[in-house]
Amino acid sequence: MNAFILSNDSELRALVSRMCSIRTPAITVLTALPSMQKDFAAPLTAHPDLMIIDASSFPDSATNLLERMAEKFPQASIMLLSSDRSPEYLISAMRAGVREVLPLPLSPVDLDAALDRLSQKMATTQQVDGKVMAFVSAKGGAGTTFVAANLAHALSVLGQKRVLLVDLNTAFGNAALYVSDVKPLRTLADVCRDIHRLDINLLESSVIRVSPSFSVLAAPPEPDPVEDLSPDHIETILQLARRHYDFVIIDLGRQFSAASVRVLDNTDTIVLLMQQSLPDLRGARHLLEIFGSLGYRREKIQLLLNRYEGSGALTVGEVERILEQKIAIRIPNNFEAANESINQGTPILQLARSCTISKAFADWVNRMVDSSSPVKAGIIRRIFVRNPDSVSQ
Numbered sequence: 001m002n003a004f005i006l007s008n009d010s011e012l013r014a015l016v017s018r019m020c021s022i023r024t025p026a027i028t029v030l031t032a033l034p035s036m037q038k039d040f041a042a043p044l045t046a047h048p049d050l051m052i053i054d055a056s057s058f059p060d061s062a063t064n065l066l067e068r069m070a071e072k073f074p075q076a077s078i079m080l081l082s083s084d085r086s087p088e089y090l091i092s093a094m095r096a097g098v099r100e101v102l103p104l105p106l107s108p109v110d111l112d113a114a115l116d117r118l119s120q121k122m123a124t125t126q127q128v129d130g131k132v133m134a135f136v137s138a139k140g141g142a143g144t145t146f147v148a149a150n151l152a153h154a155l156s157v158l159g160q161k162r163v164l165l166v167d168l169n170t171a172f173g174n175a176a177l178y179v180s181d182v183k184p185l186r187t188l189a190d191v192c193r194d195i196h197r198l199d200i201n202l203l204e205s206s207v208i209r210v211s212p213s214f215s216v217l218a219a220p221p222e223p224d225p226v227e228d229l230s231p232d233h234i235e236t237i238l239q240l241a242r243r244h245y246d247f248v249i250i251d252l253g254r255q256f257s258a259a260s261v262r263v264l265d266n267t268d269t270i271v272l273l274m275q276q277s278l279p280d281l282r283g284a285r286h287l288l289e290i291f292g293s294l295g296y297r298r299e300k301i302q303l304l305l306n307r308y309e310g311s312g313a314l315t316v317g318e319v320e321r322i323l324e325q326k327i328a329i330r331i332p333n334n335f336e337a338a339n340e341s342i343n344q345g346t347p348i349l350q351l352a353r354s355c356t357i358s359k360a361f362a363d364w365v366n367r368m369v370d371s372s373s374p375v376k377a378g379i380i381r382r383i384f385v386r387n388p389d390s391v392s393q
């Protein structure tokens with residue numbers, strides 16, 4: 001969870017910041033400002049989960065400010081600090097979207113209890129029934145990490161979904177590096193080790209937040225010698241994640257273990273990724289046989305041709321005939337763009353939004369998001385048009 005603090009009382013700001021930082025998990029204070037009026041522009045790019053507003057700093061404009069904040073940051077819970085305890089005042093604050101009103105002078109005990117209530121409330125109200133997609137490859141180096149990481153990013157940006165990318169390559173996974181230059185402080189191994197106290201706050205404090213709606217749970221830095229990553233642990237993490245994210249995208253890569261089978265059991269869609277080569281085709285056929293013996297229906301599996309070329313060694317028709325299944329997704333071959341994106345650790349949509357690969361991701365997201373969703377029509381325009389509002393209809 002992260003927070004804005006608005007107060008012109010520097011001691012109060014320091015107290016609230018300290019109380020936020022010593023919680024487990026800590027609440028990150030994005031900004032603590034004396035006033036929203038002149039500093040307002042700076043924090044607008046951030047997305048606070050919580051706004052703590054000292055009403056005594058805005059005696060004449062508190063209600064107006066609250067309404068503006070509630071409109072600007074609809075996802076944020078607002079906590080108001082005020083010495084006015086009259087019922088009229090409390091009702092008008094609640095009407096303006098305030099969730100908690102705490103008396104001034106502020107008692108640390110009151111603040112801590114209110115933060116507990118908010119954390120619990122957020123954990124239960126934000127539950128969703130997310131979709132889990134696991135990416136497996138017919139052959140090493142087929143592009144699984146690149147495709148999984150970039151689909152996750154595209155779903156968050158174009159589909160406006162909350163997305164968690166989980167790197168389950170437990171030996172030297174590197175998915176986080178494909179979309180971020182932040183070194184993970186905690187990884188999947190830490191979450192497994194703390195499984196007995198796992199909740200959404202712990203999970204969220206263990207991920208890299210690439211953007212407010214896109215997070216990555218990184219792979220352990222080293223192979224897992226003590227087998228902390230048990231199938232039960234992984235299943236517990238996935239079940240929690242799917243209640244809080246619209247999409248959980250898993251990079252499983254090439255490995256097969258008891259934990260990966262448990263992942264596949266708990267997955268809505270398996271994306272089997274391959275290129276147009278004979279070794280890939282053999283690998284894909286072998287995996288389809290294994291999936292069949294594990295009892296997975298063909299509808300659960302989507303075939304993806306990566307580095308697709310019309311002139312490829314095998315045609316789409318040949319691949320489909322041999323695997324007895326349609327290719328659901330084609331990502332074109334564009335080595336320059338893919339390599340640049342991976343080398344820079346920047347998602348391809350951000351780096352080259354009108355390249356062939358970005359267009360394929362936009363098209364895929366377009367098909368994935370619910371056709372009734374109002375964001376659907378805007379996806380292509382949002383990605384390929386710099387200033388959508390200036391385009392004639």
Ligand SMILES: Nc1ncnc2c1ncn2[C@@H]1O[C@H](COP(=O)(O)OP(=O)(O)OP(=O)(O)O)[C@@H](O)[C@H]1O
Nearest residue numbers: 140141142143144145146307332333334335338339
């Ligand atoms: N659509 C594409 N067009 C061109 N090059 C691509 C494409 N997708 C991936 N690549 C290239 O393929 C290489 C391998 O990609 P990636 O690391 O994602 O594969 P992987 O399947 O995760 O590999 P590993 O089996 O080692 O985990 C990268 O160098 C990347 O630039």
Ligand SMILES: [Mg+2]
Nearest residue numbers: 144145169253
């Ligand atoms: Mg990989």
